Amino acid sequence: MEKLSLRELSEGLKARKFSSVELTQFFLDRLEKYNLSINAFISIDKDKSLAMASRSDSIIKEGKQDYLTGVPIAQKDIFCAEGWKTTCGSKMLDNFISPYDATVIRKFNEISAVNLGKTNMDEFAMGSSNETSYYGNVKNPWNIKNVPGGSSGGSAAAVAAMLAPAATATDTGGSIRQPASLCGLTGLKPTYGLVSRYGMIAFASSLDQAGPMCHSAEDCAAMLNVMSGHDSKDSTSIEREKENYLNGIKDPIKGLKIGIPKEFFSEGLDPDVEKIIEQGINEYKKLGAEIVDISLPNNHLSIPVYYVIAPAEASSNLSRYDGVRYGYRTKEYDDLMDMYCKTREEGFGDEVKRRIMIGTYVLSAGYYDAYYLKAQKIRRLISEDFSKAFKKCDVILGPSAPSVAFPIGDKKEDPLKMYMQDVYTISTNLAGLPGLSMPAGLINNLPVGMQLIGNYFSEAKLLNIANVFQMNTDWHRLSPKGFE
Amino acid sequence: MEWDIVIGIETHVQLKTKSKIFSGASASFGGEPNAHACLVSLAYPGVLPVLNEEAVNCAIRFGLAVDAKIAKKSIFARKNYFYPDLPKGYQISQFELPIVGEGSLSISMGDDNKIVRILRAHLEEDAGKSVHGVEEGKSGIDLNRAGTPLLEIVTEPDMSSAEEAVSYAKKLHELVQWIGICDGNMQEGNFRCDVNVSVKKKGDKQLGTRREIKNLNSFKFIKQAVDYEVNWQIERLEDGGAIKQSTILFDPDSGETREMRSKEEANDYRYFPDPDLLPLEISQEKINVIKAEMYELPNEMKARLIKEFDLSSYDADGITSNIAVANYFEDLLTFNVSAKLASNWILTNLFSRLNELSIDIENCPLKASKLAQLILRIEDKTISNNAAKKVFDEIWDQDKSVDDVIEKLGLKQISNVNEIENILNQVLQDNEAMVEEYKSGKDKAFNALIGQVMKASKGKANPGQVSQLLKEKLKN
Numbered sequence: 001m002e003k004l005s006l007r008e009l010s011e012g013l014k015a016r017k018f019s020s021v022e023l024t025q026f027f028l029d030r031l032e033k034y035n036l037s038i039n040a041f042i043s044i045d046k047d048k049s050l051a052m053a054s055r056s057d058s059i060i061k062e063g064k065q066d067y068l069t070g071v072p073i074a075q076k077d078i079f080c081a082e083g084w085k086t087t088c089g090s091k092m093l094d095n096f097i098s099p100y101d102a103t104v105i106r107k108f109n110e111i112s113a114v115n116l117g118k119t120n121m122d123e124f125a126m127g128s129s130n131e132t133s134y135y136g137n138v139k140n141p142w143n144i145k146n147v148p149g150g151s152s153g154g155s156a157a158a159v160a161a162m163l164a165p166a167a168t169a170t171d172t173g174g175s176i177r178q179p180a181s182l183c184g185l186t187g188l189k190p191t192y193g194l195v196s197r198y199g200m201i202a203f204a205s206s207l208d209q210a211g212p213m214c215h216s217a218e219d220c221a222a223m224l225n226v227m228s229g230h231d232s233k234d235s236t237s238i239e240r241e242k243e244n245y246l247n248g249i250k251d252p253i254k255g256l257k258i259g260i261p262k263e264f265f266s267e268g269l270d271p272d273v274e275k276i277i278e279q280g281i282n283e284y285k286k287l288g289a290e291i292v293d294i295s296l297p298n299n300h301l302s303i304p305v306y307y308v309i310a311p312a313e314a315s316s317n318l319s320r321y322d323g324v325r326y327g328y329r330t331k332e333y334d335d336l337m338d339m340y341c342k343t344r345e346e347g348f349g350d351e352v353k354r355r356i357m358i359g360t361y362v363l364s365a366g367y368y369d370a371y372y373l374k375a376q377k378i379r380r381l382i383s384e385d386f387s388k389a390f391k392k393c394d395v396i397l398g399p400s401a402p403s404v405a406f407p408i409g410d411k412k413e414d415p416l417k418m419y420m421q422d423v424y425t426i427s428t429n430l431a432g433l434p435g436l437s438m439p440a441g442l443i444n445n446l447p448v449g450m451q452l453i454g455n456y457f458s459e460a461k462l463l464n465i466a467n468v469f470q471m472n473t474d475w476h477r478l479s480p481k482g483f484e
Numbered sequence: 485m486e487w488d489i490v491i492g493i494e495t496h497v498q499l500k501t502k503s504k505i506f507s508g509a510s511a512s513f514g515g516e517p518n519a520h521a522c523l524v525s526l527a528y529p530g531v532l533p534v535l536n537e538e539a540v541n542c543a544i545r546f547g548l549a550v551d552a553k554i555a556k557k558s559i560f561a562r563k564n565y566f567y568p569d570l571p572k573g574y575q576i577s578q579f580e581l582p583i584v585g586e587g588s589l590s591i592s593m594g595d596d597n598k599i600v601r602i603l604r605a606h607l608e609e610d611a612g613k614s615v616h617g618v619e620e621g622k623s624g625i626d627l628n629r630a631g632t633p634l635l636e637i638v639t640e641p642d643m644s645s646a647e648e649a650v651s652y653a654k655k656l657h658e659l660v661q662w663i664g665i666c667d668g669n670m671q672e673g674n675f676r677c678d679v680n681v682s683v684k685k686k687g688d689k690q691l692g693t694r695r696e697i698k699n700l701n702s703f704k705f706i707k708q709a710v711d712y713e714v715n716w717q718i719e720r721l722e723d724g725g726a727i728k729q730s731t732i733l734f735d736p737d738s739g740e741t742r743e744m745r746s747k748e749e750a751n752d753y754r755y756f757p758d759p760d761l762l763p764l765e766i767s768q769e770k771i772n773v774i775k776a777e778m779y780e781l782p783n784e785m786k787a788r789l790i791k792e793f794d795l796s797s798y799d800a801d802g803i804t805s806n807i808a809v810a811n812y813f814e815d816l817l818t819f820n821v822s823a824k825l826a827s828n829w830i831l832t833n834l835f836s837r838l839n840e841l842s843i844d845i846e847n848c849p850l851k852a853s854k855l856a857q858l859i860l861r862i863e864d865k866t867i868s869n870n871a872a873k874k875v876f877d878e879i880w881d882q883d884k885s886v887d888d889v890i891e892k893l894g895l896k897q898i899s900n901v902n903e904i905e906n907i908l909n910q911v912l913q914d915n916e917a918m919v920e921e922y923k924s925g926k927d928k929a930f931n932a933l934i935g936q937v938m939k940a941s942k943g944k945a946n947p948g949q950v951s952q953l954l955k956e957k958l959k960n
Contacts, residue, residue: 086529096529098530200530201530205760235762316562316564316574316754319573320527320573324568325527365754372756
């Protein structure tokens with residue numbers, strides 16, 4: 001049952017092969033058995049999940065079933081869910097029980113999907129290895145000595161170890177695609193504005209975007225059908241007609257023009273990863289795609305630009321955690337300033353503090369023009385690179401991450417090395433474009449992700465292109481050992 | 485030494501919207517602490533601001549009223565600082581691109597008009613407030629006010645006396661109520677002024693260093709604070725001292741200004757565009773629609789009253805001093821009364837009665853329809869202006885008809901020539917001495933004779949007619 005796709009689960013529920021309560025109990029049992037070893041979840045609430053499952057069963061009985069009704073979904077702990085502890089991986093919110101639902105959570109509730117629990121993550125989504133979580137490392141199910149990637153490492157590990165059929169995740173600079181790559185999953189970061197950010201705890205508002213973390217492109221399409229759509233509570237959410245991402249997902253891709261950016265295959269890329277991506281390209285050639293060379297000349301600037309803009313926004317977004325109204329407050333303090341300082345010193349981890357300091361610095365009088373404003377200008381250049389590229393091709397293909405999953409502790413003390421993990425993913429966040437990572441091979445039994453980047457709102461196309469690959473290959477069907 | 489005084493004013497006008505500027509929470513004043521604090525007001529994790537369109541409309545109305553440019557595109561920015569009454573740790577405001585650009589407001593100083601240039605006006609959210617003394621050693625936070633919409637209106641340093649500053653503040657206060665964007669309740673903090681004051685040697689081009697008096701919420705305080713501050717600065721400079729740019733508070737009890745503690749002072753606000761809000765784009769169509777819906781502005785109405793009805797500038801100012809007065813005046817005119825009489829009656833009898841009783845014209849018990857009946861009786865010469873005052877007293881707050889009162893008090897004017905002539909002849913007979921005096925050149929005697937006639941007629945004779953007839957008689 002743990003290997004069933006979302007479609008198979010949906011059909012099984014509809015045919016009453018199993019009930020939502022049975023299905024939920026099955027995954028809760030797996031959680032109990034395996035979560036300790038990989039630490040993928042921060043909060044599990046069996047009673048709540050089973051109560052939701054029971055409600056789903058009565059809806060199914062009434063014949064009002066939606067595609068994902070009754071299916072247990074793991075939710076990244078960045079989404080506020082009413083009555084659930086919502087921590088964002090931080091000590092700062094360790095005591096925070098959300099009084100409201102994020103729009104994404106509300107949408108899953110509306111179709112009566114089951115909340116299976118809240119997954120571990122890098123603190124405030126800042127990290128690429130899940131080592132910054134207040135709740136401890138998440139371990140990669142493919143090799144528990146390795147990281148699962150981040151920041152959505154809990155969601156990735158949970159789905160990879162088959163502790164959940166699918167999970168939600170968020171991506172600010174690669175936080176869906178890089179852990180998907182490192183855990184052998186298919187993950188999609190949609191176009192900025194496609195999925196509402198309301199109730200999704202903000203890291204960098206102009207870059208944050210939620211998306212699905214699943215085994216296959218087809219599963220991602222089913223998840224995106226629920227998650228996407230305009231929300232009047234998010235001013236940056238885009239008003240456009242809702243699509244069904246399952247439609248046309250099997251369409252042939254003959255004649256598709258795939259652009260290969262030379263900048264994605266230069267220094268820094270593990271040669272073994274490069275080989276696997278080349279095999280993926282060959283597979284697409286066989287499927288009738290045309291390969292064209294393209295260039296994204298400003299891609300090398302995306303990491304420096306990102307590490308100005310994202311911390312700048314974060315420094316301001318995280319100001320609300322001041323110990324006054326909710327969350328952590330230091331025990332003893334002399335006065336207001338002392339309370340602020342101790343609360344934030346004790347409540348935030350090192351990486352969060354580092355980024356708050358960088359962000360505060362780049363926004364300061366006298367530095368704003370040189371850093372923040374300049375970064376915004378380059379951000380536009382990076383976007384323009386993509387629009388030029390999409391005149392020559394339909395989709396861009398490259399690696400998702402420069403290497404496979406690395407050992408826990410390997411890059412923890414060297415932030416700059418860690419930041420390089422997102423070298424192929426960050427530019428799409430800066431441009432607001434959709435990007436998808438899917439498994440394309442193994443190196444020493446560790447998965448390698450291949451990335452597809454599309455033009456704005458081309459999610460349906462991306463899912464179609466990925467699905468056709470998955471109809472002809474089996475990489476997405478592989479699972480790590482030890483979780484049977 | 486002689487000094488020039490230079491004053492600029494920043495006014496925070498609370499906009500009259502139902503809900504807050506970035507959330508659906510009520511923007512009404514008062515209530516239990518935090519009764520109007522929704523998740524957005526409380527800055528819960530994950531919540532997002534959504535701009536209230538009504539606040540934008542208010543800003544556009546203001547821009548049009550001061551003949552300013554409305555920005556096609558303006559940007560909301562975050563002003564970052566930590567304070568317990570600022571739940572997000574930043575205030576959403578507008579910095580580089582405000583919604584309203586340069587405009588102007590004309591103020592009256594005696595018979596002269598003076599133009600005060602408006603530099604800009606921008607939208608922002610208000611903060612909450614700290615509540616001290618509820619519990620020993622602790623402070624509380626009330627976020628009811630957090631997120632209520634403000635329009636901050638900034639002038640150029642165009643005023644040169646406390647009187648001008650007050651005149652500007654009053655004019656602005658009237659205007660924002662006139663165009664319906666602010667309740668203008670100064671006690672509730674609806675309208676607060678930060679006044680920038682500096683002095684320079686008379687004729688100097690270079691401006692002096694300014695000090696900003698924060699948060700003045702009455703015209704009296706503006707006058708007192710500016711007067712005190714100007715003297716303080718002049719004395720200091722004349723003593724060879726220097727002025728340091730700073731933020732100061734006015735203490736109404738002592739009548740003095742004092743510098744804020746350094747902690748209360750401005751720091752580096754790290755402004756940057758708020759990524760949660762898209763740039764605010766306003767189309768010309770939208771501006772046109774709002775313009776078409778707007779009432780005539782005070783200055784426009786004043787000009788019309790002077791031109792159309794030949795009112796004096798002073799009277800036209802009075803009628804257009806606030807929207808409620810203007811409305812009362814317009815109501816009177818719908819009954820076809822003379823505009824001049826209507827304006828006289830409002831500005832004299834009605835105003836003095838309202839003043840005596842300390843009530844606003846909105847709550848005036850005498851409805852315009854009834855006052856109009858009274859004025860019509862003056863116009864058709866049924867009663868004299870003096871008699872009308874007696875009727876006014878009777879109908880002020882009582883359910884009596886104008887004609888009934890005139891009848892009952894016997895105030896009807898005698899306009900019949902024969903009747904007046906009879907009375908007149910009798911008076912002349914009885915007062916031969918006065919007639920002689922007049923004839924020997926003492927003009928005063930003429931008025932005394934009129935007085936006698938009025939007395940004899942019990943005030944009912946038409947004074948104009950009396951005067952005319954008397955002149956004719958005395959010629960013979």
